[in-house]
Amino acid sequence: MSPGWIWTGVAIYVAVALVAAVWSRVGRAADMSDYFLGGRRMGGFVSAMSYSATTYSAFMMIGLAGLTYAGGVGALGFELLYLCGVTLVLVFGPRFWRVGKAYGYVTPTEMIGHRYGSAAAGTTTALASFVFLLPYAAVQLAGVGYLLSGMTGGAISFTAGTLVALVLAVVFAMIAGLRSVAWTDSLQSAVMMISATLVVIVVISQLGGVGSFLDSLSSDHPGALTVPGTGFFSFSTFLALTLPWIFFSISNPQVSQRLFTPGSMRDLRRMLIGFLIFGFVYTFVAVFWGFAARLEFPELEAADSATPTLLASDLVPAPLAIIVMIGVLAACVSTIDSIMLTLSSMVSRDVVGAARRSSERAQLMIGKLVIPVIGVLAYWFAHLQLDLIAVLSVSASAGLLVMVPPIVGAFFWRRGTAAGVITSVLVAGALVLVLEFSQVSLLGQGSGIWGLVVAVTIFVSVSLATSAPHERAAEFIRTSARRRSP
């Protein structure tokens, strides 16, 4: 695979994306809402495409494909259950959106701080988000670095690959905040979807069509279409993988923040439904890709090499392989720039902004400056040992589960208190980190399950033992349920 062709492809992608990013600017952003939330006026279609690109990362075509390769159809079940979990947006979306408009929240952690009457609660949840999301961003960079260097036999080094992704993410984020991120996301999700769908269609037709494809799986690979199948997807493995992802839409701030951004409920609905349809199709594409690799290259040692191996094979014409690689690069960049944007907004709003009173302009300036800093941190993380990255990325999605009780409690339980939020997040978060680092498995269950159980228990019991901000809670809940004028 000639590096020259790859760089050409990347250059074209960058040029088009930069045009989209610059074009999305509508003048200098005046304040935090304008920069980080697109002025709360984002349209439905762009929001849906952006939500899709933000959610679906390099994980899909590399990681999920690899999971399918190793474990079979259980990977489909896991990913589809996550998609079903996005129904949480149906319940929480309108509520987030209403309170965001009413109280001017920029970040979900600011919302928690205000709802529980405690800046410390906002800061704690913001810091927890930071701890768990930064490694998640880093593993994206690492994934892209390995893919590009693997495909070119090292001609594009790991460092070069990660640098390209990082620089693109920082630039797309900084040009116009959420607007440039959302527009480049839309472009990137189109590239992701089109490239992946095309390549799967090509590969399956070369393998004899869908019917023979599925029959071969049944006959030649017993267990590939069942769970636990060949044994990879034991029930506890399945549960441990699936549970953190079911709550993704409210536990992960880079997507829950998006609930503040639509211009109207109609735009919110379009964002939700557009994403569900995108996700449904993209999931099948990634899983079938993994199955194709299984059929064609059944003897691979590492599941993560399923995608690069299949891409480099005769089944995929070289130009298409390059487009798919760019699709994976796009998936990675679109996820990272959203994470960076969200984390920057939290640092400036909930950490610095909470510690000292600062104007919107000052917060915005800090927010923009923090973006490249976070980028550098993610880059540094990505260059640590691989083992560490894998551990951190699993603990990321599990760790963020501790955000769920405070968020659910915010809208549905008047009795929740700031002390409950702070203690549950700190203790359960620490527990997840400890379990992941020590690789200890309690009763054979994953860290996320324990994290959630402990978080709920502590949140409820500490809240009941401390005094709740009754007036604030009542007003907040009333506002979240009260329809705004059409």
Add this chain to the structure above:
Amino acid sequence: MRRPETRKPWTTWLLVSVPVIMVAMFVVPYTLLREVDAWYGSLLFWTAGTAAVITINVVVSLTWENER
């Protein structure tokens, strides 16, 4: 004009059925479909379950008023 959200009973039933479908998506493949090693086993079940959930999302969100 602001007024509290009046929940239509049927939308509540639809919402409640989503976690039910999701629990089935955990239980059924590991029990009833455990030995069905073909596309019409767990693959079809999970697909159908998700399609149902997406449909519920479409239907319920269509009842939203277009607040601004």
